[in-house]
Amino acid sequence: MKKVIGLLTAVGLMASPQVLAGTVTVSGSTSVAHVMEVLAENYQNVSNKNVEVQSTGSSAGIRAAKDGTSMIGMSSRNVKQSELSSDTKEIVIARDGIAAAVNNANPVKNLTQEQISKIYRGEIKNWSEVGGESRPIVVVTRENGSGTRGAFEEIMKLQRTINGHKVTAIIPTAQVGNGNGMIKTIVANNPYAIGYISLGSVDDSLRAIDVDGVAATDDNIAAGDYQIARPFIVLMDKNAPSTAQDFIEYIMSADGQGIVASEGYIRVQ
Structure with a gap:
């Protein structure tokens, strides 16, 4: 069993990210959470910064990123334009x-x-x-x-x-x-x-x-031979706190992508 890093309580989800000073809040897809929890644990070890991950489902994660109840949302499906705001950034962190x-x-x-x-x-x-x-x-x-x-x-x-x-x-x-x-x-x-x-x-x-x-x-x-595949996406407001942006940079780094691969997913860079 992978260690779940600081599961958010329902009260925590209702608070704005600014209230949780110094903590990166992540919620959404249960599939993405599988690797996100490992990334969070490793990031915490190297940065001494806390990351809290909750599995709420892709649709809930997309909404959380859009309305600011989480700094980062997770989706394991393509995101519709109607679900995004003009300030929402999409980043593909892996393929599965x-x-x-x-x-x-x-x-x-x-x-x-x-x-x-x-x-x-x-x-x-x-x-x-x-x-x-x-x-x-x-x-x-x-x-x-x-x-x-x-x-x-x-x-x-x-x-x-x-x-x-x-x-x-x-x-x-x-x-x-x-x-x-x-x-x-x-x-x-x-x-x-x-x-x-x-x-x-x-x-x-x-x-x-x-x-x-x-x-x-x-x-x-x-190689594109196995057709039932999809992207793992994270969503973040363009004006998200630097702590959230730093965590995304770690995920996209060589170390972060190495963890993606070691957990059985396809790295994107």
């Missing part, structure tokens, strides 16, 4: 794959993007339709507001338009897990489940399947 993950006991090793999309739409309902056992597929998805869910739906074309509004096409009977950890627990304990998680969160408790015959690896993502 989204793994389609199954239980270690599942014999299915490869699925196409089309098959995965059909599974999540409810058009493929049994593992026997894709080379597995004759068992119903248990579909597992992330909660609304999750950056991982937003990116997955966009990449896998799991959105439809109703009355001019985009809505999810994922079957309503899908089990919902809040965060990568819960998705991993559900899939690791159900041999007939499929879920999607940040590639950097994959461990021995479950298995990332190949997609279109391509393994979910850093090299394949960097």
Whole structure:
């Protein structure tokens, strides 16, 4: 388990960054938080400055950066122009794959993007339709507001338009897990489940399947061969305190990007 650096309380989130003098406040995507906590811990060791990280989801992190309740917001999906102010800066700090993950006991090793999309739409309902056992597929998805869910739906074309509004096409009977950890627990304990998680969160408790015959690896993502991938973005006001800007500079430095790579993500420089 990675050490969580000074989780913010609800009261802390309601305070402005200026009140938390000397502390860099970061909130948002649970996927980005996985590496951000490690970056924060290392930065604290070398700078003696405190960084507080909270997992609140990408949409909440974007709002927090925009309204100033956090100095830095985290998003694991592309940010819409309507979610930004003219003073908001976006910085891509890493790239990550989204793994389609199954239980270690599942014999299915490869699925196409089309098959995965059909599974999540409810058009493929049994593992026997894709080379597995004759068992119903248990579909597992992330909660609304999750950056991982937003990116997955966009990449896998799991959105439809109703009355001019985009809505999810994922079957309503899908089990919902809040965060990568819960998705991993559900899939690791159900041999007939499929879920999607940040590639950097994959461990021995479950298995990332190949997609279109391509393994979910850093090299394949960097080469553009593995298609289910997204950026890790931080957002900050152009007039943010120098302490927040210093932390971003550390993340983008050779040391910071080395940590990004060591945690299983793709460095951007």
